[in-house]
Amino acid sequence: MTTTTPTAAEERLRIRSGAYTGPTAGLAPGHVQANLAILPADWAGDFLRFCQANPRPCPLLAVSEVGDPSLPTLGTNIDIRTDVPRYRVYRDGVLTDGPTDITELWRDDFVAFLIGCSFSFEEALLADGVPVRHIELDRNVPMYETNIPCVGAGRFSGSMVVSMRPMTPKNAIRAIQITSRFPSVHGAPVHFGDPEAIGIRDIADPEHGEAVPIAAGEVPVFWACGVTPQVAIRNARPPIAITHSPGAMLITDLLNTHLSVL
Amino acid sequence: MTTTTPTAAEERLRIRSGAYTGPTAGLAPGHVQANLAILPADWAGDFLRFCQANPRPCPLLAVSEVGDPSLPTLGTNIDIRTDVPRYRVYRDGVLTDGPTDITELWRDDFVAFLIGCSFSFEEALLADGVPVRHIELDRNVPMYETNIPCVGAGRFSGSMVVSMRPMTPKNAIRAIQITSRFPSVHGAPVHFGDPEAIGIRDIADPEHGEAVPIAAGEVPVFWACGVTPQVAIRNARPPIAITHSPGAMLITDLLNTHLSVL
The missing domain is CATH 3.40.1640.10 (PSTPO5379-like)
Known part of the structure; x- marks a missing residue:
């Protein structure tokens, strides 16, 4: 069979x-x-x-x-x-x-x-050998509400929601190259490193999805997220x-x- | 005139x-x-x-x-x-x-x-509005000997020398995109963030060139350097x-x- x-x-x-x-x-x-x-x-x-x-x-x-x-x-x-x-x-x-x-x-x-x-670019990351932590752990990606303002339009306004994937700097550089090729699925990251710099108070407590551990030598890398709307x-x-x-x-x-x- | x-x-x-x-x-x-x-x-x-x-x-x-x-x-x-x-x-x-x-x-x-x-890609960074600290300060770029091994060939071997430019994460992401287009002048960075992770003991004391200050909210970004030979x-x-x-x-x-x- x-x-x-x-x-x-x-x-x-x-x-x-x-x-x-x-x-x-x-x-x-x-x-x-x-x-x-x-x-x-x-x-x-x-x-x-x-x-x-x-x-x-x-x-x-x-x-x-x-x-x-x-x-x-x-x-x-x-x-x-x-x-x-x-x-x-x-x-x-x-x-x-x-x-x-x-x-x-x-x-x-x-x-x-x-x-x-972001599922689209995660497939490209995995195909290139860049590990994605929440997929390894079979969890939903952690998503955070930030203080990065969106451009308002009529009655719609608000801050950006981001998804986070922890990576070594080497893998983060490769991930920036790979995701830059996919502008129609969020493209390159909007931030990496210090979560407070974009208004995230507690990286262990995402507003959406599930938290994932960040290992020694890794930095959190943040992409714009389709939960923003x-x-x-x-x-x-x-x-x-x-x-x-x-x-x-x-x-x-x-x-x-x-x-x-x- | x-x-x-x-x-x-x-x-x-x-x-x-x-x-x-x-x-x-x-x-x-x-x-x-x-x-x-x-x-x-x-x-x-x-x-x-x-x-x-x-x-x-x-x-x-x-x-x-x-x-x-x-x-x-x-x-x-x-x-x-x-x-x-x-x-x-x-x-x-x-x-x-x-x-x-x-x-x-x-x-x-x-x-x-x-x-x-790297002068070639620095011109592309400046043209895109990404500031380059050592150019602003009219200094030679800081260069560091690292513990990143080169591939040996015959009698030649050794560790990689890197140049460093401090940037905000947002500018670092843009700089990765820009320099990736220039593989014949070192291409994308090899590392960002923690200097010790690549064997740099003191970011304020480069082996070649001149030190530059790293501002709050910036991370050091490291490119492979032609002083390696x-x-x-x-x-x-x-x-x-x-x-x-x-x-x-x-x-x-x-x-x-x-x-x-x-």
Whole structure:
């Protein structure tokens, strides 16, 4: 008996059926995964400008047509109402629910924004022999809210959320080279070293994800993170907004290697 | 009355005449400058292999024909016996003299090796708005002997010499991107942060060049340095070897921008 890795389409169907509601790291290897933000059309223009002005945390992979839950440029037969394992529903900026299906909540004025995710560059790091601590430990990546301001756009504003990976300086230099090739999935780091310099009070207590140990001789390296829009949505307080649950992403048909600009 | 910047050829003639014997930083802006090592032909094969095996500290820009002091691929009418402001003469691995002209020492079995120099990437850093401390302070760059081993080749072996530039993490990330485009002039850094991790005992006391202050919030960033061959020559003890004096380089007709691979 042989086993084969499920395709991106197969994983989406498994998620759509409700059979899988967990984190998507490691599913459909080689395929781009994406952060999600859904907003009503009268909030979508401001949000689109927010993403455009902050490409490091919010690199846009696709924006849906108004009311259309398909995303034809990201994959065949995607239905954004069912194909993410777990969602977060924000009402007036407050997280109120975490459903696994938003079919009942969908409205014909909704616009879905799909934003690049660091899973794509982590695959390139691992392929180059650069270890990634949270993957070694089978944890969600640690994410921190910083004091790095995003550029405001209309009603959206806030600070940047970053993900952190501890590395030796040698591996950090290599990681900067590798991730610079992937601007549509956050690109190069925004900081390394002293966490307080970007407003992180306690590196052992991330606001999202799980902490990982930093070994002697390693420095924390920080990348802009696709959870940043959730801070901006909290601040803007739209009557309704729906995002993915951190770590539970949309799996697309795109290949990670195709995102490399070099 | 207008002034014009001397060309590379004009600067070489000024140096050849003996009218200028100082450091070459800032002369003939835009033009590649090069580190020098001259060895007898029966030592040249080992040294060529040493450079090939250690491209970060010893990126070869040109190797002369045996006994020929011209370097036609680096510029018109170059005479390596006169066109470097100050030389260092090593006998049996010991520095014995620092002449400004080696015409009397030249032998018909000499081979000249020209090695890339960080001046080329410093110009790219400044053009991008990344400040370079020792240039701001009008000092020679600080250089340190490390415990990073070079790959040995025949009679040549030794540790890497590095140059150091203090930077904020944000500027260091940008500097890694910029210098990665210039592999023939040392490329990306080899280390940042803790000096002791690469065997540097006292960051305030460089073995070559001049110390520079590191400000709060900055980290030292270390690049492989073209003074590395001088350590290998000290160790190998050839009966005679001639190098440039650190900071007093050969000015070539090549353009720095042409060294960028991207």
